[in-house]
Amino acid sequence: MPVLSTVLAAALVAVPPCAEPPADPANTYDAVHTYGKLVRGYPSIRVAGDALPEGVSKLADQIYAQYGARCMQLDVYAPAGERLPVVVLVHGGGWKAGYRSEFVPMALRLAQQGYAAVTISYRLSGEARYPAAVQDVQAAVRWVRAHAAQLHIDPQRIALAGGSAGGQLATLAGVTGEGVKAIINIDGLSDFTSELARQYEDDPNKNPSSAGAWFGGRYAEKAALWREASPIQYVRAGMPPILFIGSGQPRFSAGREEMMAKMAQAGVASDKVILPDTPHSFWLFDPWLQPTVDASVAFLRQHMP
Template identity: 30%
Template sequence: MTIRCAVISFAFVAFFSLATAQEREARPRISFEEVLRREDANKDGKVTKEEFKAAPRLFERFDRNKDNVLTSEDFAGQPARPNGERIPGRNGGNAPEDVNVLRDVVFGTGGGRDLTMHIVLPKLSASASSPGPAPAYVWIHGGGWQGGTKDGGVGQVVPLVREGFVGATIEYRLTGEAAFPAQIEDCKCAIRYLRAHAEKYNIDPNRIAVGGSSAGGHLVALMGTSAGVKEFEGSGGWADRSSAVQAVVNLYGPTDFKAFVTTKGFESHNRAGSPESKLLGGGEVASNTEGVKRVNPITYIDKADPPFLIIHGTADKTVPANQSEAIHEALKVAGVSSKLHLIEGAGHGGPQFTQPEIRSMQIDFLTTVFKTRLETDD
């Protein structure tokens, strides 16, 4: 039986587990409540093709009774996901049994709708020592700012949760819904939420790190350099709290779009309709001088920025390595601690980034910055 893999340009892709095509058609892994929350523009309890912003083939997959409208009938048998509660037996879908996952916790609003995160907590044994407030590691997903979901981030934060961190993986508005700066506004809102609820989740509000890959790498880099930039704060909630972060792990994220789209082999990213163009609101990228400057994390660097760990593949065919080299050099010039690690021959993600030494590099960086390891008794 064949596994069908598809790249879907919208935030629902990770709700599907690897299964046969027939199983996926019959059992969509997203709840109807989540579809309504994202897609029901007129709030009438159903979603038409016109309202559905994702790929048409995804609508067809959800529309099990083929009546061209998504209703609760199409999602019969799928469990609802109450805010902040675990689904018995599911544990966050891709999370191991030694952590607890609080799913779809509403952390704020963006564009008039709720924004959610998964919070990943350590499951300590009865004999474990009682830890004090823990550092947090917040994962920002990639997907060209136009796709991806927070679900894949659960696996990204688990290794840090095992080292004494509280993990979180967040959603943000994609370019099909809103152009920049909506994405960074939502990310900053998530940080403010965690600070506002630090006691509830046992978080040390002075030790919050962010990590992300590709488009997520761009957003975490921008979070690291734009503390205090009021135009990026948005109005999603918790305005009395800071959105500053204390460490950044940037995996192959874009930075300087002008250098990006003029690099040999990457010129197609300059065209209207490219992911970078969509982020900027449309049109040719290089000619949008102000927009390119505005989205560039390098624009906002100063000596007060947190330490960075930057990892990129030398054979990346999606984002050139010069993007990571540029921000690394700019951080060093400003006197900010930055480590750049280039993986020889690695592409845009892939197995080289999951090797033990690369995983350990990220864990060691964050545990060293925050000087923490989880202490448990055998």
């Protein structure tokens, strides 16, 4: 059966060469650095493996959007098969940091469950403020849909998922864009304007906070943007169902309960899975990654069969 290969890579549309942005030494949001911060409090954790398993193919460094010489890239992981459902994965890092490699372990495990999985890079706040990252996520979804035949995926079965800032981005891009059938929000904000979110993201001692840097100002200065970027503002009948997977740190899921209540009123399905006694960034590590994958697969099989 067809698999991703150099033949597929050659079949995709050629684009001009791109200039790589310089490495940012301050961007340390990855599994290795996060492990060093967490292992003392959670000595049994292990960085989830990212070795390509048998039966899963990788198509690397595909350019899904280009801004001048700046190219946005993604990687595709897929099992053999035709018309596969696909999950586009959006990394975390406070809108200012992180790498698409963060979601490789989850992508591989999804592929072993019969899903194509796409990990994407997007413009961080130091390069481009809101809404650039949202636009990038939506551009990646459009690229995946446009290349469905070459990728052996079903263009009618595309889901978005992400962790932390990536959870907020996946949710916002999914509820304001087109063609997304399901969303998985892993420890990401649903409402920037909520009291819990502003307690941390509008803290005057942070100059600026992660959200403040992304919006270009504090809540009092950019309130319209803080509201506009809150997924809870877009609850409506017909929107994609959402699975919320949360850590033991409520601040990172601010607005979740209120959004689920509004979705219920609108007749839209949602579900929530909480992994108790877990830190933020739990999806980077075993033993927590597998329950995250299991919950995601169960939700997708129900809502994107």
